[in-house]
Amino acid sequence: MEVFKFGGASVKDASSVRNVGAILKRFLGDKLIVVVSAMAKSTNKLEEIVEARKNQDFTLYNQFIKELYSFHFQIMGELFQNKDSSIYVETETIFKDLQDRFYQPFPENYSFEYDQVVSLGEVISSKIVAAYLTEIGISSAWVDARQLVRTDNQFQEGNLDWEKTEELIQSKLPPVFLKKDVLVTQGFVGQTPEGFTTTLGREGSDYSAAIFAYCLNAKKVTIWKDVPGMLNADPKYFEDTIKLDQISYKEAIELSYYGASVIHPKTIKPLQNKGIPLFIKSFIQPDEQGTVIQESTVNDNLIPSFIVKKDQVLFSIRPVDFSFIAEESLSDIFSKLSRYHAKINLMQNSALSFSLLMDRKKADPLQIKKILGDSYKIWYNDDLELVTIRHYDQQTIDLVTTDKTIILEQKTRQTIRIVLK
Numbered sequence: 001m002e003v004f005k006f007g008g009a010s011v012k013d014a015s016s017v018r019n020v021g022a023i024l025k026r027f028l029g030d031k032l033i034v035v036v037s038a039m040a041k042s043t044n045k046l047e048e049i050v051e052a053r054k055n056q057d058f059t060l061y062n063q064f065i066k067e068l069y070s071f072h073f074q075i076m077g078e079l080f081q082n083k084d085s086s087i088y089v090e091t092e093t094i095f096k097d098l099q100d101r102f103y104q105p106f107p108e109n110y111s112f113e114y115d116q117v118v119s120l121g122e123v124i125s126s127k128i129v130a131a132y133l134t135e136i137g138i139s140s141a142w143v144d145a146r147q148l149v150r151t152d153n154q155f156q157e158g159n160l161d162w163e164k165t166e167e168l169i170q171s172k173l174p175p176v177f178l179k180k181d182v183l184v185t186q187g188f189v190g191q192t193p194e195g196f197t198t199t200l201g202r203e204g205s206d207y208s209a210a211i212f213a214y215c216l217n218a219k220k221v222t223i224w225k226d227v228p229g230m231l232n233a234d235p236k237y238f239e240d241t242i243k244l245d246q247i248s249y250k251e252a253i254e255l256s257y258y259g260a261s262v263i264h265p266k267t268i269k270p271l272q273n274k275g276i277p278l279f280i281k282s283f284i285q286p287d288e289q290g291t292v293i294q295e296s297t298v299n300d301n302l303i304p305s306f307i308v309k310k311d312q313v314l315f316s317i318r319p320v321d322f323s324f325i326a327e328e329s330l331s332d333i334f335s336k337l338s339r340y341h342a343k344i345n346l347m348q349n350s351a352l353s354f355s356l357l358m359d360r361k362k363a364d365p366l367q368i369k370k371i372l373g374d375s376y377k378i379w380y381n382d383d384l385e386l387v388t389i390r391h392y393d394q395q396t397i398d399l400v401t402t403d404k405t406i407i408l409e410q411k412t413r414q415t416i417r418i419v420l421k
């Protein structure tokens, strides 16, 4: 048994769905769980739909639903000649319910409402893919991930109940596999014990693939992407990127911690615990080798990796009473920032001040000043970038620092992090 995950870009239109079918035909007879994301940018559109309803903006609400409806029906029209096919009725019903939702009072818990609506992207997408696979003669069934993935009540960021999930998946899926080869399900979604839908955090479908693989002891997981594998740098910022053929779980966790965005950070740990290898492959060139993430660390330092975070702001914080930055002020600063859900990308302290680097988008300097209050004097420097190099040497440092001013630098044996202006 293997798990495949197809993200939004791999099901973005009718020809992409056909391509998924073509890939699956290469594995005819294999037992597969196919985890799919919402089509293209549907998740963003669904977020806008929730916003519009919150703002009681009926015109926008309607307009967004119409756009999402046409987008999916266009794809279905190209995939299914038989207009009586049940997929039309099922999708129609989902949209009708969504439309009617406008007149219900908006729940107090925004995140609850978000999950009930935003999860629909995966539901629709998986239904279309499953119907298409059946249409082209692949032995397949649609399964509802909400009945299998159990979470707590933390809407928008559901925490997994591993024991219950394992029990559900292990009892419900093997009987379906006796009858069908390919089980198509949704990424990103789960359910509370009370039966309400939850989501696992944006881009969480990779994590779903790992959950299914873990619970069924899959032989491997393959994430099909529009890139040839895991690259050592983002092609947006670097010209000569290199594909990493093989890296360890540990290295993959490090890279995603520093901000490499190829796979969702929560994905690796469950796979590592069971020693299930993770392949990242191109759905455009499925014959190419891709990247494999597994236990062995022997190849980790062959190629330096670069991770760039733009639009950073560096705050320097000093207690106004000139007390040294010691444990008490640090814990005060941290607790205030954590209540603001601030994410710190890097920090450093000196005798008199404490510096921390954050994404400018999530850290408005005026807000930060207000949160920390009058007991601190705060400066900031924005328009910075943070470059992390794993397995660096002088040459790679020179490559990223030429013509730039180094504001701050932190080094460990394998990693250097440089804040640049």
Ligand code: ASP
Residues within 6 Å of the ligand: 007, 008, 037, 038, 043, 044, 121, 187, 188, 201, 202, 203, 204, 205, 206
């Ligand atoms: N559709 C969800 C998102 O866009 C989950 C995913 O794609 O992994 O965040």
Ligand code: MG
Residues within 6 Å of the ligand: 007, 008, 009, 037, 203
């Ligand atoms: Mg995605």
